[in-house]
Amino acid sequence: GESVGLHLPTLSVQEGDNSIINCAYSNSASDYFIWYKQESGKGPQFIIDIRSNMDKRQGQRVTVLLNKTVKHLSLQIAATQPGDSAVYFCAENGLYGRDTGNQFYFGTGTSLTVIP
Amino acid sequence: DSGVTQTPKHLITATGQRVTLRCSPRSGDLSVYWYQQSLDQGLQFLIQYYNGEERAKGNILERFSAQQFPDLHSELNLSSLELGDSALYFCASSVSSSTGWYGYTFGSGTRLTVV
Numbered sequence: 001g002e003s004v005g006l007h008l009p010t011l012s013v014q015e016g017d018n019s020i021i022n023c024a025y026s027n028s029a030s031d032y033f034i035w036y037k038q039e040s041g042k043g044p045q046f047i048i049d050i051r052s053n054m055d056k057r058q059g060q061r062v063t064v065l066l067n068k069t070v071k072h073l074s075l076q077i078a079a080t081q082p083g084d085s086a087v088y089f090c091a092e093n094g095l096y097g098r099d100t101g102n103q104f105y106f107g108t109g110t111s112l113t114v115i116p
Numbered sequence: 117d118s119g120v121t122q123t124p125k126h127l128i129t130a131t132g133q134r135v136t137l138r139c140s141p142r143s144g145d146l147s148v149y150w151y152q153q154s155l156d157q158g159l160q161f162l163i164q165y166y167n168g169e170e171r172a173k174g175n176i177l178e179r180f181s182a183q184q185f186p187d188l189h190s191e192l193n194l195s196s197l198e199l200g201d202s203a204l205y206f207c208a209s210s211v212s213s214s215t216g217w218y219g220y221t222f223g224s225g226t227r228l229t230v231v
Contacts, residue, residue, distance in 0.1 A: 043222035106159040
């Protein structure tokens with residue numbers, strides 16, 4: 001089956017630097033993508049989303065870039081802070097279940113560690 | 117607080133036993149989803165319910181079952197438990213039954229340990 005995957009399982013950055021987390025997806029029919037943040041002991045938390053008719057979307061300190069040509073997503077975090085330390089997941093809607101349900105497909109996650 | 121409530125937070129049980137995990141969705145959300153997260157694994161979709169009816173099934177074992185009640189809370193039943201069932205089980209909810217452009221709101225999970 002098709003899958004969502006992440007390029008790097010771990011990432012360490014210095015506090016104040018920018019972070020970039022990458023994600024590859026394989027279902028070209030996916031038209032909605034979400035980045036989630038999961039802190040230790042907590043459930044995934046929505047960070048930012050993007051639709052396939054966009055190639056960039058900005059939030060507060062976060063930017064998501066979508067390259068449909070190569071089926072690649074990235075999450076950029078500006079001025080990374082210790083509170084950003086978490087596992088980050090990308091998810092695609094895949095359109096697998098558009099007619100039968102609502103299923104997001106998640107990658108295994110990238111663990112971001114911010115060094116003070 | 118995400119608005120999605122899961123109980124219990126932790127559960128330790130022996131192999132062969134049966135447990136029930138409970139989820140109350142966010143107010144107004146009609147869909148409930150169950151996901152399993154094992155060590156070093158991503159979130160694996162198990163099953164979705166919408167307004168009381170099963171809507172989609174993922175990689176859910178036959179030993180597992182779920183239901184959604186008229187008040188929209190959901191229960192995930194895990195039986196004949198094996199060591200490999202030890203994982204975090206997350207419930208999520210959304211307002212819609214179909215993918216559309218709606219994301220999920222996740223609960224804080226139930227950590228199941230099978231010994």
